[in-house]
Amino acid sequence: MQKYEELLVALRQVIRAIDLYSKKLNKETGLTSPQLIVMQEIALCDGVTVKKIADNITLSSATVTSILDRLEARKFIIRQRSATDKRKVGVHLTENGHTALENAPKPLQEHFINRFEAMEEWEQTQMLATMQRVAKMMNAEDLDASPLLEVGQIQQPTLTS
Amino acid sequence: MQKYEELLVALRQVIRAIDLYSKKLNKETGLTSPQLIVMQEIALCDGVTVKKIADNITLSSATVTSILDRLEARKFIIRQRSATDKRKVGVHLTENGHTALENAPKPLQEHFINRFEAMEEWEQTQMLATMQRVAKMMNAEDLDASPLLEVGQIQQPTLTS
DNA sequence: ATTTTTTTGTTAGTATACGAACCATTCGTG
């Protein structure tokens, strides 16, 4: 098994763990991780626009809209169209939303956070740096486009069963 | 901003990059990453059961079923109920599926793989180990419901063989 | 032999998550 495949497996496990936790959260508190994250963002900057939220948390506007739909249906947030620029929609937490947010746990497993913070400072730094590097390597896409390649290997191994 | 929050941001970026690539793949080749991974699994072991696939790639059976539905609709795979144990369903690639799989690119950005493999051996190992550690820290959940100590006797699947 | 439990796969319902297409609205340029 190739090393990058193992990396992919580990990555899938991480993604899955995050998803499972989000679902567990939802069952227990009625809020998912993405919903919590969006609400945190609103709490941080009342009246923030949909676009801004999307940019801040690296999601598309469409996704944020659908999350906001659910939050609005449960009266955790309200939308308010801007008067000065009628394209923009400002989002606010309701009273209800504030208390929900305050009572909610963190959007990441507490025990992961505990374990992470129990590590040595340098280890935390190291882990973060590695993750950021992976992110960069995956996102580069348009940035690098040059070095270390040049090798015209476009084919794919012919699956020797 | 807490360090673990930064970690979460990086993680989200990685997840997003993987998802975006999958969607790009789908547009270009008609197959998503999860579909490719499932097909690879079938190619690796013809007639494998749904459950086995799910276990191998760490997904729920329900998810695999829905992926298989789509693959079957496009005639890339066929399902065949076992005669000896009628609960089980064996999955096979069709001729069509084989060629599709052979012509498809890897389920992870080629340029990520290139960059990964361009790293020093020890760096690859280190990156992989870090990712596995994160995965383990997130999955522990049931394993270490109690102490962080108690070192000796928790028997978890050793990833390092 | 009959009942209970476990295993396997599917279906239903829900929540992300995206791009593309679509409206308004606003901005920039001629």
Add this chain to the structure above:
DNA sequence: CACGAATGGTTCGTATACTAACAAAAAAAT
């Protein structure tokens, strides 16, 4: 000022991904 371009948000269609509830079959227990 007017008209094309850009911006902001929503809607639509699609694909993951999960749990829970189900049905059918096989295995275990009584």
